Amino acid sequence: xxxxxxxxxxxxxxxxxxxxxxxxxxxxxxxxxxxxxxxxxxxxxxxxxxxxxxxxxxxxxxxxxxxxxxxxxxxxxxxxxxxxxxxxxxxxxxxxxxxxxxxxxxxxxxxxxxxxxxxxxxxxxxxxxxxxxxxxxxxxxxxxxxxxxxxxxxxxxxxxxxxxxxxxxxxxxxxxxxxxxxxxxxxxxxxxxxxxxxxxxx
Numbered sequence: 001x002x003x004x005x006x007x008x009x010x011x012x013x014x015x016x017x018x019x020x021x022x023x024x025x026x027x028x029x030x031x032x033x034x035x036x037x038x039x040x041x042x043x044x045x046x047x048x049x050x051x052x053x054x055x056x057x058x059x060x061x062x063x064x065x066x067x068x069x070x071x072x073x074x075x076x077x078x079x080x081x082x083x084x085x086x087x088x089x090x091x092x093x094x095x096x097x098x099x100x101x102x103x104x105x106x107x108x109x110x111x112x113x114x115x116x117x118x119x120x121x122x123x124x125x126x127x128x129x130x131x132x133x134x135x136x137x138x139x140x141x142x143x144x145x146x147x148x149x150x151x152x153x154x155x156x157x158x159x160x161x162x163x164x165x166x167x168x169x170x171x172x173x174x175x176x177x178x179x180x181x182x183x184x185x186x187x188x189x190x191x192x193x194x195x196x197x198x199x200x201x202x
Contacts, residue, residue: 006142013138017172020131021124021180028069036065077126081119085111128180132172140165 015023040061044054089111119126140162 009138009142013135013140013142013168015135016138017132017135017168018175019179020135020172021128021176024127024131028073029066032065032067032069033062034065036061036063036068039065074120077119077123078116080126081122082112082116084119085113085115087111088115124180128173128176132169132176135172136165136168139168 037058038061040057040059041054043061044057047053047057086108089105089108092111093105093107143164144162
């Protein structure tokens with residue numbers, strides 16, 4: 001029996017909101033590997049129908065797929081950090097993206113560089129916040145009441161932005177921070193620092 005869509009969205013949202021920082025890397029690798037393998041199979045069938053050729057094409061495609069999503073993830077993190085640094089730099093100098101000359105200001109350039117570097121070193125924080133936000137959004141959408149006679153985009157946004165959105169977002173961040181802290185660092189019986197299960201699996 002098929003699961004109701006609302007229930008599926010709520011479950012996926014809760015899992016994403018509370019475990020995103022732990023599963024994002026595996027999810028990226030899995031998606032890239034599957035997509036790459038499918039692309040490799042499609043390319044392989046155009047060359048030969050031999051099982052060995054198809055298996056090799058799928059293997060190569062999966063490796064390329066994992067590399068692409070990994071590179072894309074890193075690029076996105078750097079871009080997000082750089083954009084944040086750009087905004088801070090423009091605010092500091094009173095500039096605007098509509099004024100090209102302010103974009104070459106040393107303060108703005110330093111903001112972009114520092115933002116990109118900070119984004120790279122704080123990528124787990126970014127993943128944590130984004131996964132909690134997306135998970136909360138899915139739960140909010142799943143629990144939103146039916147929308148009838150929509151006359152504006154505002155009505156749709158108001159229907160989806162429910163107390164569930166903020167509640168799941170806050171709880172998701174709290175759960176992820178708590179689990180991350182406990183699983184990656186705790187005191188053993190002798191008072192020494194030990195790495196938890198998640199730390200050992202990294």
